[in-house]
Amino acid sequence: MAKVLTGKEVVSQLSDELKERSEILERRGGSPTLAVVRLGERPDDLAYERGLTKRAEKTGVTVRKCVFPEDLSQEDLLREVDVLNHDSTVHGILIFRPLPAGIDDDAVRAALAPEKDVDGITDLSQAGLYTGSGVGFAPCTAEACIKLLKHYKIPMEGKRAVVIGRSQVIGKPVSMLLLAQNATVTICHSRTQNLAQVCREADLIIAAAGHPGTVTAACLRPGQTVVDVAMNVGADGKLCGDVDYEAAGKVAGAVTPVPGGVGTVTSGVLMLHVVTAAEREASRSMLR
Amino acid sequence: MAKVLTGKEVVSQLSDELKERSEILERRGGSPTLAVVRLGERPDDLAYERGLTKRAEKTGVTVRKCVFPEDLSQEDLLREVDVLNHDSTVHGILIFRPLPAGIDDDAVRAALAPEKDVDGITDLSQAGLYTGSGVGFAPCTAEACIKLLKHYKIPMEGKRAVVIGRSQVIGKPVSMLLLAQNATVTICHSRTQNLAQVCREADLIIAAAGHPGTVTAACLRPGQTVVDVAMNVGADGKLCGDVDYEAAGKVAGAVTPVPGGVGTVTSGVLMLHVVTAAEREASRSMLR
Secondary structure: OOEEOOHHHHHHHHHHHHHHHHHHHHHOOOOOEEEEEEEOOOHHHHHHHHHHHHHHHHHOOEEEEEEEOOOOOHHHHHHHHHHHHHOOOOOEEEEOOOOOOOOOHHHHHHHOOHHHOOOOOOHHHHHHHHHOOOOOOOOHHHHHHHHHHHHOOOOOOOOEEEEEOOOOOOHHHHHHHHHHOOOEEEEEOOOOOOHHHHHHOOOEEEEOOOOOOOEOHHHOOOOOEEEEOOOEEOOOOOEEOOEOHHHHHHHOOEEOOOOOOHHHHHHHHHHHHHHHHHHHHHHHHHHO | OOEEOOHHHHHHHHHHHHHHHHHHHHHOOOOOEEEEEEEOOOHHHHHHHHHHHHHHHHHOOEEEEEEEOOOOOHHHHHHHHHHHHHOOOOOEEEEOOOOOOOOOHHHHHHHOOHHHOOOOOOHHHHHHHHHOOOOOOOOHHHHHHHHHHHHOOOOOOOOEEEEEOOOOOOHHHHHHHHHHOOOEEEEEOOOOOOHHHHHHOOOEEEEOOOOOOOEOHHHOOOOOEEEEOOOEEOOOOOEEOOEOHHHHHHHOOEEOOOOOOHHHHHHHHHHHHHHHHHHHHHHHHHHO
16 A cells, blocks of 8 residues: 655644744844735636635735735736835735736746846746746746655655656646756656656656546556646536556555645745745845 | 668758848848857867868858857857857857856856847756757757658658667757657666667667667668767777678668768758747847
Protein backbone atom coordinates (compact mmCIF):
# COMPACT_ATOMS: atom_id res chain seq x y z
CA MET A 1 0.00 0.00 0.00
CA ALA A 2 1.35 3.40 -0.99
CA LYS A 3 1.95 6.01 1.66
CA VAL A 4 -0.56 8.87 1.30
CA LEU A 5 1.19 12.23 1.15
CA THR A 6 -1.45 14.63 2.45
CA GLY A 7 -1.07 18.37 2.09
CA LYS A 8 -2.61 19.21 5.46
CA GLU A 9 0.45 18.26 7.49
CA VAL A 10 2.74 20.20 5.11
CA VAL A 11 0.70 23.39 5.16
CA SER A 12 0.22 23.18 8.92
CA GLN A 13 3.97 23.10 9.58
CA LEU A 14 4.56 25.84 6.99
CA SER A 15 1.86 28.02 8.58
CA ASP A 16 3.46 27.76 12.02
CA GLU A 17 6.80 28.82 10.59
CA LEU A 18 5.24 31.71 8.67
CA LYS A 19 3.29 32.89 11.74
CA GLU A 20 6.60 33.37 13.57
CA ARG A 21 8.17 35.22 10.64
CA SER A 22 5.08 37.45 10.33
CA GLU A 23 5.24 38.32 14.03
CA ILE A 24 8.86 39.41 13.68
CA LEU A 25 7.89 41.63 10.73
CA GLU A 26 4.97 43.06 12.66
CA ARG A 27 7.20 43.96 15.60
CA ARG A 28 9.53 45.68 13.16
CA GLY A 29 6.69 47.87 11.99
CA GLY A 30 4.45 46.24 9.42
CA SER A 31 2.37 43.12 8.91
CA PRO A 32 3.06 41.26 5.65
CA THR A 33 0.20 42.25 3.36
CA LEU A 34 -1.34 40.62 0.30
CA ALA A 35 -3.58 42.69 -1.96
CA VAL A 36 -6.11 40.57 -3.83
CA VAL A 37 -7.55 42.20 -6.92
CA ARG A 38 -10.95 40.88 -7.90
CA LEU A 39 -13.24 42.05 -10.69
CA GLY A 40 -16.86 41.09 -10.17
CA GLU A 41 -18.26 38.24 -8.07
CA ARG A 42 -17.42 34.98 -9.87
CA PRO A 43 -18.16 32.06 -7.52
CA ASP A 44 -14.73 30.48 -8.24
CA ASP A 45 -12.98 33.69 -7.29
CA LEU A 46 -15.06 34.07 -4.12
CA ALA A 47 -14.31 30.50 -3.04
CA TYR A 48 -10.58 31.01 -3.69
CA GLU A 49 -10.69 34.29 -1.77
CA ARG A 50 -12.32 32.62 1.24
CA GLY A 51 -9.66 29.90 1.24
CA LEU A 52 -6.89 32.47 1.03
CA THR A 53 -8.30 34.57 3.80
CA LYS A 54 -8.38 31.57 6.14
CA ARG A 55 -4.82 30.62 5.29
CA ALA A 56 -3.72 34.24 5.72
CA GLU A 57 -5.15 34.33 9.25
CA LYS A 58 -3.15 31.23 10.17
CA THR A 59 0.09 32.70 8.83
CA GLY A 60 -0.17 36.27 10.15
CA VAL A 61 -0.65 37.75 6.67
CA THR A 62 -3.05 40.66 6.21
CA VAL A 63 -5.32 40.40 3.17
CA ARG A 64 -6.43 43.65 1.57
CA LYS A 65 -9.38 43.05 -0.72
CA CYS A 66 -9.46 45.32 -3.75
CA VAL A 67 -12.81 44.61 -5.36
CA PHE A 68 -13.92 46.33 -8.55
CA PRO A 69 -16.95 46.04 -10.81
CA GLU A 70 -16.73 43.37 -13.49
CA ASP A 71 -16.82 46.05 -16.18
CA LEU A 72 -13.83 48.01 -14.88
CA SER A 73 -11.89 49.33 -17.86
CA GLN A 74 -8.43 48.04 -18.62
CA GLU A 75 -7.04 51.53 -18.17
CA ASP A 76 -8.53 51.80 -14.70
CA LEU A 77 -7.32 48.32 -13.75
CA LEU A 78 -3.78 49.17 -14.85
CA ARG A 79 -3.98 52.36 -12.77
CA GLU A 80 -5.06 50.38 -9.69
CA VAL A 81 -2.21 47.89 -10.19
CA ASP A 82 0.19 50.81 -10.44
CA VAL A 83 -1.08 52.26 -7.15
CA LEU A 84 -0.53 48.88 -5.45
CA ASN A 85 2.95 48.56 -7.03
CA HIS A 86 3.91 51.85 -5.36
CA ASP A 87 2.22 51.22 -2.02
CA SER A 88 5.04 50.21 0.35
CA THR A 89 2.55 48.67 2.81
CA VAL A 90 1.55 46.07 0.17
CA HIS A 91 4.09 43.23 -0.29
CA GLY A 92 2.28 40.90 -2.64
CA ILE A 93 -0.39 41.35 -5.31
CA LEU A 94 -2.66 38.55 -6.50
CA ILE A 95 -4.93 39.28 -9.46
CA PHE A 96 -7.79 36.83 -9.91
CA ARG A 97 -7.74 35.42 -13.42
CA PRO A 98 -9.06 34.73 -15.95
CA LEU A 99 -9.86 38.42 -16.23
CA PRO A 100 -13.18 39.47 -17.79
CA ALA A 101 -13.31 39.50 -21.60
CA GLY A 102 -11.98 42.71 -23.10
CA ILE A 103 -9.09 43.02 -20.69
CA ASP A 104 -5.70 42.12 -22.10
CA ASP A 105 -4.13 39.60 -19.76
CA ASP A 106 -0.62 40.27 -21.14
CA ALA A 107 -0.90 44.01 -20.45
CA VAL A 108 -2.01 43.37 -16.85
CA ARG A 109 0.75 40.83 -16.24
CA ALA A 110 3.31 43.25 -17.66
CA ALA A 111 2.06 46.03 -15.35
CA LEU A 112 2.70 44.04 -12.17
CA ALA A 113 5.92 44.80 -10.24
CA PRO A 114 7.94 41.53 -10.34
CA GLU A 115 8.97 41.86 -6.67
CA LYS A 116 5.27 41.80 -5.67
CA ASP A 117 4.33 39.09 -8.18
CA VAL A 118 3.75 36.39 -5.54
CA ASP A 119 2.12 33.99 -8.01
CA GLY A 120 4.89 34.14 -10.61
CA ILE A 121 2.87 35.41 -13.56
CA THR A 122 5.13 38.16 -14.94
CA ASP A 123 7.64 37.50 -17.70
CA LEU A 124 10.49 38.45 -15.39
CA SER A 125 9.38 35.98 -12.70
CA GLN A 126 9.18 33.33 -15.39
CA ALA A 127 12.60 34.27 -16.72
CA GLY A 128 13.93 34.18 -13.15
CA LEU A 129 12.76 30.62 -12.73
CA TYR A 130 14.23 29.57 -16.07
CA THR A 131 17.58 31.27 -15.56
CA GLY A 132 17.76 30.68 -11.81
CA SER A 133 18.37 34.40 -11.23
CA GLY A 134 15.99 34.40 -8.27
CA VAL A 135 14.02 37.41 -9.53
CA GLY A 136 10.34 37.12 -8.63
CA PHE A 137 8.57 33.97 -7.43
CA ALA A 138 7.60 30.59 -8.88
CA PRO A 139 3.95 29.83 -9.60
CA CYS A 140 2.55 28.67 -6.25
CA THR A 141 1.23 25.28 -7.34
CA ALA A 142 4.53 24.32 -8.95
CA GLU A 143 6.43 25.24 -5.80
CA ALA A 144 3.84 23.44 -3.65
CA CYS A 145 4.91 20.15 -5.32
CA ILE A 146 8.51 20.68 -4.23
CA LYS A 147 7.49 21.74 -0.69
CA LEU A 148 5.43 18.58 -0.35
CA LEU A 149 8.23 16.33 -1.60
CA LYS A 150 10.74 17.98 0.72
CA HIS A 151 8.39 17.70 3.69
CA TYR A 152 8.10 13.96 3.19
CA LYS A 153 11.85 13.69 2.52
CA ILE A 154 11.37 12.18 -0.96
CA PRO A 155 14.83 12.28 -2.57
CA MET A 156 15.06 14.30 -5.79
CA GLU A 157 18.81 14.71 -6.41
CA GLY A 158 19.95 12.40 -9.22
CA LYS A 159 16.48 10.80 -9.39
CA ARG A 160 14.42 10.50 -12.55
CA ALA A 161 11.42 12.77 -12.53
CA VAL A 162 8.76 12.63 -15.23
CA VAL A 163 6.54 15.70 -15.54
CA ILE A 164 3.35 15.24 -17.55
CA GLY A 165 2.20 18.59 -18.96
CA ARG A 166 4.13 21.57 -20.28
CA SER A 167 1.98 24.54 -19.23
CA GLN A 168 3.53 27.78 -18.00
CA VAL A 169 1.59 27.44 -14.76
CA ILE A 170 2.71 23.97 -13.69
CA GLY A 171 4.50 21.70 -16.18
CA LYS A 172 7.38 23.97 -17.18
CA PRO A 173 7.94 25.69 -13.81
CA VAL A 174 7.87 22.42 -11.85
CA SER A 175 10.39 21.02 -14.37
CA MET A 176 12.69 23.98 -13.70
CA LEU A 177 12.29 23.56 -9.92
CA LEU A 178 13.04 19.83 -10.12
CA LEU A 179 16.12 20.59 -12.22
CA ALA A 180 17.24 23.03 -9.54
CA GLN A 181 16.93 20.10 -7.09
CA ASN A 182 19.29 18.16 -9.38
CA ALA A 183 16.69 15.69 -10.61
CA THR A 184 16.98 14.29 -14.15
CA VAL A 185 13.80 15.70 -15.63
CA THR A 186 11.71 14.38 -18.53
CA ILE A 187 8.93 16.64 -19.83
CA CYS A 188 6.01 14.75 -21.39
CA HIS A 189 2.91 16.12 -23.09
CA SER A 190 0.07 15.27 -25.42
CA ARG A 191 2.44 14.30 -28.27
CA THR A 192 4.56 11.97 -26.15
CA GLN A 193 4.67 8.42 -27.46
CA ASN A 194 4.62 5.45 -25.05
CA LEU A 195 3.78 7.58 -22.00
CA ALA A 196 3.35 4.45 -19.86
CA GLN A 197 6.88 3.28 -20.62
CA VAL A 198 8.36 6.72 -19.97
CA CYS A 199 6.51 6.89 -16.64
CA ARG A 200 7.70 3.46 -15.54
CA GLU A 201 11.31 4.63 -15.84
CA ALA A 202 10.64 7.41 -13.34
CA ASP A 203 11.32 7.50 -9.61
CA LEU A 204 8.94 10.42 -9.37
CA ILE A 205 5.89 11.27 -11.48
CA ILE A 206 4.35 14.75 -11.47
CA ALA A 207 0.99 14.57 -13.23
CA ALA A 208 -0.24 17.93 -14.48
CA ALA A 209 -2.02 17.11 -17.73
CA GLY A 210 -5.49 18.07 -16.58
CA HIS A 211 -7.11 14.88 -17.90
CA PRO A 212 -8.54 12.16 -15.64
CA GLY A 213 -7.03 8.76 -16.36
CA THR A 214 -3.72 10.09 -17.72
CA VAL A 215 -1.66 7.99 -15.29
CA THR A 216 -2.97 4.44 -15.44
CA ALA A 217 -1.78 1.27 -13.73
CA ALA A 218 0.47 0.63 -16.76
CA CYS A 219 2.47 3.77 -15.88
CA LEU A 220 3.35 2.62 -12.38
CA ARG A 221 5.92 0.45 -10.69
CA PRO A 222 6.65 -0.24 -7.03
CA GLY A 223 8.61 2.38 -5.14
CA GLN A 224 7.57 5.37 -7.22
CA THR A 225 6.31 8.62 -5.77
CA VAL A 226 3.29 9.98 -7.63
CA VAL A 227 2.33 13.63 -7.24
CA ASP A 228 -1.06 14.49 -8.73
CA VAL A 229 -1.36 18.22 -9.41
CA ALA A 230 -4.52 18.17 -11.50
CA MET A 231 -7.98 19.24 -10.35
CA ASN A 232 -10.44 17.71 -12.79
CA VAL A 233 -14.15 17.10 -12.50
CA GLY A 234 -14.68 13.39 -13.19
CA ALA A 235 -17.54 11.73 -15.09
CA ASP A 236 -19.29 11.26 -11.71
CA GLY A 237 -19.15 15.02 -11.06
CA LYS A 238 -16.57 14.59 -8.32
CA LEU A 239 -13.19 16.30 -8.08
CA CYS A 240 -10.37 14.04 -9.27
CA GLY A 241 -6.77 14.18 -10.42
CA ASP A 242 -4.89 12.79 -13.43
CA VAL A 243 -3.88 9.60 -11.64
CA ASP A 244 -5.77 6.32 -11.23
CA TYR A 245 -5.65 6.74 -7.46
CA GLU A 246 -6.73 3.19 -6.66
CA ALA A 247 -3.99 1.71 -8.87
CA ALA A 248 -1.38 4.08 -7.44
CA GLY A 249 -2.48 3.19 -3.91
CA LYS A 250 -1.78 -0.47 -4.66
CA VAL A 251 1.41 -0.19 -6.71
CA ALA A 252 3.35 3.01 -5.96
CA GLY A 253 5.47 3.80 -2.94
CA ALA A 254 3.72 7.07 -2.19
CA VAL A 255 0.91 9.13 -3.73
CA THR A 256 -0.80 12.48 -3.15
CA PRO A 257 -4.60 12.53 -2.91
CA VAL A 258 -6.92 14.85 -4.88
CA PRO A 259 -8.33 16.82 -3.14
CA GLY A 260 -6.15 17.13 -0.07
CA GLY A 261 -2.71 16.91 -1.67
CA VAL A 262 -0.81 19.57 -3.59
CA GLY A 263 -3.81 21.92 -3.78
CA THR A 264 -3.90 22.17 -0.02
CA VAL A 265 -0.28 23.34 0.08
CA THR A 266 -0.71 26.00 -2.64
CA SER A 267 -2.28 28.75 -0.51
CA GLY A 268 0.46 28.19 2.08
CA VAL A 269 3.10 28.77 -0.59
CA LEU A 270 1.32 31.97 -1.62
CA MET A 271 1.62 33.20 1.98
CA LEU A 272 5.28 32.11 2.04
CA HIS A 273 5.85 34.37 -0.97
CA VAL A 274 4.07 37.31 0.69
CA VAL A 275 6.12 36.93 3.88
CA THR A 276 9.34 36.55 1.84
CA ALA A 277 8.49 39.67 -0.20
CA ALA A 278 7.83 41.58 3.05
CA GLU A 279 11.17 40.41 4.49
CA ARG A 280 13.00 41.49 1.34
CA GLU A 281 11.30 44.91 1.50
CA ALA A 282 12.23 45.22 5.19
CA SER A 283 15.92 44.49 4.39
CA ARG A 284 15.87 47.02 1.58
CA SER A 285 14.33 49.69 3.80
CA MET A 286 17.02 49.05 6.44
CA LEU A 287 19.64 49.77 3.80
CA ARG A 288 17.97 53.01 2.82
CA MET B 1 28.03 3.21 -40.41
CA ALA B 2 26.33 6.36 -39.14
CA LYS B 3 25.45 9.10 -41.57
CA VAL B 4 27.62 12.16 -40.96
CA LEU B 5 25.51 15.29 -40.54
CA THR B 6 27.85 18.06 -41.63
CA GLY B 7 27.07 21.69 -40.95
CA LYS B 8 28.48 22.96 -44.23
CA GLU B 9 25.55 21.90 -46.36
CA VAL B 10 23.07 23.36 -43.83
CA VAL B 11 24.75 26.73 -43.62
CA SER B 12 25.24 26.89 -47.36
CA GLN B 13 21.51 26.46 -48.05
CA LEU B 14 20.65 28.90 -45.25
CA SER B 15 23.08 31.47 -46.64
CA ASP B 16 21.52 31.34 -50.11
CA GLU B 17 18.09 31.90 -48.61
CA LEU B 18 19.32 34.78 -46.45
CA LYS B 19 21.12 36.41 -49.37
CA GLU B 20 17.78 36.68 -51.19
CA ARG B 21 16.01 38.09 -48.15
CA SER B 22 18.84 40.61 -47.63
CA GLU B 23 18.59 41.76 -51.24
CA ILE B 24 14.86 42.42 -50.84
CA LEU B 25 15.60 44.47 -47.70
CA GLU B 26 18.34 46.37 -49.49
CA ARG B 27 16.02 47.26 -52.36
CA ARG B 28 13.52 48.50 -49.80
CA GLY B 29 16.09 50.89 -48.42
CA GLY B 30 18.50 49.30 -46.00
CA SER B 31 20.91 46.40 -45.75
CA PRO B 32 20.45 44.21 -42.64
CA THR B 33 23.18 45.31 -40.26
CA LEU B 34 24.90 43.63 -37.34
CA ALA B 35 26.90 45.74 -34.90
CA VAL B 36 29.67 43.76 -33.21
CA VAL B 37 30.93 45.29 -29.98
CA ARG B 38 34.46 44.27 -29.08
CA LEU B 39 36.62 45.48 -26.18
CA GLY B 40 40.33 44.94 -26.77
CA GLU B 41 42.02 42.44 -29.08
CA ARG B 42 41.56 38.98 -27.56
CA PRO B 43 42.61 36.35 -30.13
CA ASP B 44 39.37 34.36 -29.57
CA ASP B 45 37.26 37.44 -30.28
CA LEU B 46 39.28 38.28 -33.38
CA ALA B 47 38.91 34.75 -34.76
CA TYR B 48 35.17 34.80 -34.09
CA GLU B 49 34.89 38.22 -35.74
CA ARG B 50 36.70 36.99 -38.86
CA GLY B 51 34.35 34.00 -39.10
CA LEU B 52 31.31 36.23 -38.69
CA THR B 53 32.49 38.69 -41.27
CA LYS B 54 32.89 35.92 -43.86
CA ARG B 55 29.45 34.51 -43.11
CA ALA B 56 27.96 38.02 -43.25
CA GLU B 57 29.37 38.53 -46.75
CA LYS B 58 27.70 35.34 -47.94
CA THR B 59 24.33 36.34 -46.49
CA GLY B 60 24.20 39.99 -47.51
CA VAL B 61 24.52 41.23 -43.93
CA THR B 62 26.60 44.33 -43.23
CA VAL B 63 28.89 44.08 -40.21
CA ARG B 64 29.62 47.30 -38.34
CA LYS B 65 32.65 46.84 -36.08
CA CYS B 66 32.45 48.85 -32.87
CA VAL B 67 35.87 48.38 -31.30
CA PHE B 68 36.81 49.96 -27.98
CA PRO B 69 39.86 49.82 -25.73
CA GLU B 70 39.96 46.93 -23.28
CA ASP B 71 39.77 49.38 -20.36
CA LEU B 72 36.56 51.09 -21.51
CA SER B 73 34.50 51.94 -18.42
CA GLN B 74 31.20 50.22 -17.81
CA GLU B 75 29.42 53.57 -17.99
CA ASP B 76 30.88 54.28 -21.43
CA LEU B 77 30.05 50.77 -22.67
CA LEU B 78 26.44 51.14 -21.53
CA ARG B 79 26.28 54.49 -23.34
CA GLU B 80 27.56 52.89 -26.57
CA VAL B 81 25.00 50.08 -26.28
CA ASP B 82 22.29 52.69 -25.80
CA VAL B 83 23.40 54.53 -28.95
CA LEU B 84 23.21 51.26 -30.93
CA ASN B 85 19.80 50.43 -29.40
CA HIS B 86 18.46 53.72 -30.79
CA ASP B 87 20.21 53.55 -34.17
CA SER B 88 17.51 52.43 -36.62
CA THR B 89 20.14 51.38 -39.19
CA VAL B 90 21.43 48.70 -36.78
CA HIS B 91 19.23 45.58 -36.56
CA GLY B 92 21.28 43.27 -34.40
CA ILE B 93 23.90 43.80 -31.71
CA LEU B 94 26.46 41.18 -30.72
CA ILE B 95 28.65 41.91 -27.71
CA PHE B 96 31.76 39.76 -27.45
CA ARG B 97 31.88 38.07 -24.07
CA PRO B 98 33.29 37.32 -21.57
CA LEU B 99 33.70 41.05 -20.99
CA PRO B 100 36.88 42.33 -19.33
CA ALA B 101 37.02 42.05 -15.53
CA GLY B 102 35.35 44.96 -13.77
CA ILE B 103 32.42 45.15 -16.17
CA ASP B 104 29.15 43.77 -14.85
CA ASP B 105 27.86 41.30 -17.40
CA ASP B 106 24.31 41.45 -16.00
CA ALA B 107 24.18 45.23 -16.38
CA VAL B 108 25.33 45.03 -20.01
CA ARG B 109 22.85 42.26 -20.84
CA ALA B 110 20.04 44.26 -19.25
CA ALA B 111 20.97 47.34 -21.31
CA LEU B 112 20.55 45.56 -24.65
CA ALA B 113 17.27 46.11 -26.53
CA PRO B 114 15.62 42.65 -26.70
CA GLU B 115 14.55 43.14 -30.35
CA LYS B 116 18.23 43.59 -31.31
CA ASP B 117 19.47 40.80 -29.04
CA VAL B 118 20.34 38.42 -31.88
CA ASP B 119 22.23 35.99 -29.61
CA GLY B 120 19.45 35.63 -27.03
CA ILE B 121 21.34 36.87 -23.97
CA THR B 122 18.79 39.24 -22.38
CA ASP B 123 16.37 38.08 -19.70
CA LEU B 124 13.43 38.90 -21.95
CA SER B 125 14.79 36.79 -24.82
CA GLN B 126 15.29 33.95 -22.36
CA ALA B 127 11.78 34.40 -20.98
CA GLY B 128 10.46 34.47 -24.55
CA LEU B 129 12.02 31.10 -25.25
CA TYR B 130 10.70 29.62 -22.02
CA THR B 131 7.16 30.96 -22.41
CA GLY B 132 7.03 30.69 -26.18
CA SER B 133 6.02 34.35 -26.45
CA GLY B 134 8.38 34.86 -29.39
CA VAL B 135 10.02 37.96 -27.89
CA GLY B 136 13.70 38.12 -28.78
CA PHE B 137 15.81 35.33 -30.25
CA ALA B 138 17.14 31.97 -29.07
CA PRO B 139 20.86 31.56 -28.39
CA CYS B 140 22.36 30.82 -31.83
CA THR B 141 24.06 27.51 -31.01
CA ALA B 142 20.87 26.06 -29.50
CA GLU B 143 18.89 27.03 -32.57
CA ALA B 144 21.64 25.71 -34.85
CA CYS B 145 20.96 22.21 -33.47
CA ILE B 146 17.32 22.42 -34.52
CA LYS B 147 18.19 23.88 -37.94
CA LEU B 148 20.59 21.02 -38.54
CA LEU B 149 18.05 18.36 -37.50
CA LYS B 150 15.37 19.92 -39.68
CA HIS B 151 17.72 20.15 -42.65
CA TYR B 152 18.44 16.42 -42.47
CA LYS B 153 14.75 15.69 -41.84
CA ILE B 154 15.39 13.97 -38.51
CA PRO B 155 11.95 13.54 -36.90
CA MET B 156 11.49 15.27 -33.52
CA GLU B 157 7.73 15.19 -32.90
CA GLY B 158 6.88 12.55 -30.28
CA LYS B 159 10.49 11.33 -30.24
CA ARG B 160 12.59 11.00 -27.11
CA ALA B 161 15.33 13.57 -26.93
CA VAL B 162 18.00 13.51 -24.24
CA VAL B 163 19.87 16.77 -23.66
CA ILE B 164 23.11 16.49 -21.69
CA GLY B 165 23.87 19.81 -19.99
CA ARG B 166 21.63 22.46 -18.45
CA SER B 167 23.43 25.71 -19.23
CA GLN B 168 21.54 28.86 -20.19
CA VAL B 169 23.51 29.00 -23.44
CA ILE B 170 22.76 25.52 -24.80
CA GLY B 171 21.23 22.88 -22.51
CA LYS B 172 18.13 24.74 -21.35
CA PRO B 173 17.36 26.64 -24.57
CA VAL B 174 17.79 23.58 -26.80
CA SER B 175 15.44 21.71 -24.42
CA MET B 176 12.82 24.44 -24.85
CA LEU B 177 13.26 24.39 -28.63
CA LEU B 178 12.92 20.59 -28.76
CA LEU B 179 9.80 20.83 -26.62
CA ALA B 180 8.39 23.35 -29.09
CA GLN B 181 9.01 20.69 -31.77
CA ASN B 182 6.88 18.30 -29.65
CA ALA B 183 9.75 16.04 -28.63
CA THR B 184 9.63 14.34 -25.22
CA VAL B 185 12.65 15.96 -23.61
CA THR B 186 14.89 14.65 -20.83
CA ILE B 187 17.40 17.09 -19.33
CA CYS B 188 20.52 15.40 -17.92
CA HIS B 189 23.46 16.97 -16.08
CA SER B 190 26.40 16.24 -13.81
CA ARG B 191 24.15 14.80 -11.08
CA THR B 192 22.31 12.42 -13.40
CA GLN B 193 22.60 8.78 -12.37
CA ASN B 194 22.97 6.05 -15.02
CA LEU B 195 23.54 8.48 -17.87
CA ALA B 196 24.30 5.61 -20.26
CA GLN B 197 20.91 4.01 -19.62
CA VAL B 198 19.07 7.31 -19.99
CA CYS B 199 20.87 7.95 -23.28
CA ARG B 200 20.08 4.52 -24.68
CA GLU B 201 16.35 5.26 -24.28
CA ALA B 202 16.71 8.29 -26.56
CA ASP B 203 16.01 8.61 -30.26
CA LEU B 204 18.04 11.80 -30.26
CA ILE B 205 21.00 12.78 -28.07
CA ILE B 206 22.14 16.40 -27.79
CA ALA B 207 25.51 16.44 -26.03
CA ALA B 208 26.36 19.79 -24.50
CA ALA B 209 28.23 18.91 -21.33
CA GLY B 210 31.57 20.34 -22.37
CA HIS B 211 33.55 17.26 -21.31
CA PRO B 212 35.26 14.91 -23.79
CA GLY B 213 34.14 11.31 -23.34
CA THR B 214 30.70 12.16 -21.90
CA VAL B 215 28.89 10.06 -24.51
CA THR B 216 30.59 6.67 -24.62
CA ALA B 217 29.74 3.53 -26.61
CA ALA B 218 27.58 2.40 -23.65
CA CYS B 219 25.24 5.38 -24.27
CA LEU B 220 24.48 4.42 -27.86
CA ARG B 221 22.15 2.12 -29.73
CA PRO B 222 21.49 1.66 -33.44
CA GLY B 223 19.24 4.21 -35.13
CA GLN B 224 19.95 7.10 -32.80
CA THR B 225 20.84 10.58 -33.98
CA VAL B 226 23.70 12.11 -32.00
CA VAL B 227 24.26 15.87 -32.08
CA ASP B 228 27.53 16.97 -30.50
CA VAL B 229 27.43 20.62 -29.51
CA ALA B 230 30.59 20.76 -27.42
CA MET B 231 33.89 22.29 -28.46
CA ASN B 232 36.54 20.84 -26.16
CA VAL B 233 40.29 20.66 -26.46
CA GLY B 234 41.24 17.01 -26.07
CA ALA B 235 44.28 15.53 -24.31
CA ASP B 236 46.05 15.53 -27.69
CA GLY B 237 45.49 19.29 -28.02
CA LYS B 238 42.97 18.80 -30.81
CA LEU B 239 39.41 20.12 -30.93
CA CYS B 240 36.86 17.48 -29.96
CA GLY B 241 33.27 17.15 -28.80
CA ASP B 242 31.56 15.29 -25.94
CA VAL B 243 30.89 12.19 -28.00
CA ASP B 244 33.13 9.20 -28.66
CA TYR B 245 32.96 9.89 -32.38
CA GLU B 246 34.41 6.58 -33.45
CA ALA B 247 31.87 4.62 -31.40
CA ALA B 248 29.00 6.80 -32.63
CA GLY B 249 30.16 6.33 -36.21
CA LYS B 250 29.90 2.56 -35.78
CA VAL B 251 26.69 2.32 -33.72
CA ALA B 252 24.41 5.33 -34.23
CA GLY B 253 22.21 6.14 -37.18
CA ALA B 254 23.58 9.64 -37.65
CA VAL B 255 26.15 11.85 -35.95
CA THR B 256 27.47 15.40 -36.23
CA PRO B 257 31.25 15.88 -36.47
CA VAL B 258 33.31 18.27 -34.29
CA PRO B 259 34.48 20.50 -35.83
CA GLY B 260 32.26 20.85 -38.89
CA GLY B 261 28.88 20.12 -37.33
CA VAL B 262 26.69 22.39 -35.20
CA GLY B 263 29.42 25.02 -34.80
CA THR B 264 29.48 25.58 -38.53
CA VAL B 265 25.76 26.36 -38.54
CA THR B 266 25.90 28.82 -35.63
CA SER B 267 27.14 31.89 -37.50
CA GLY B 268 24.48 31.25 -40.15
CA VAL B 269 21.79 31.32 -37.45
CA LEU B 270 23.21 34.61 -36.16
CA MET B 271 22.77 36.09 -39.64
CA LEU B 272 19.25 34.62 -39.82
CA HIS B 273 18.44 36.55 -36.63
CA VAL B 274 19.89 39.79 -38.02
CA VAL B 275 17.88 39.45 -41.25
CA THR B 276 14.72 38.56 -39.26
CA ALA B 277 15.23 41.58 -36.97
CA ALA B 278 15.67 43.80 -40.03
CA GLU B 279 12.49 42.40 -41.61
CA ARG B 280 10.55 43.03 -38.39
CA GLU B 281 11.87 46.59 -38.26
CA ALA B 282 10.90 47.10 -41.91
CA SER B 283 7.32 45.92 -41.19
CA ARG B 284 7.10 48.20 -38.16
CA SER B 285 8.33 51.20 -40.16
CA MET B 286 5.71 50.50 -42.85
CA LEU B 287 3.04 50.71 -40.16
CA ARG B 288 4.35 54.02 -38.86
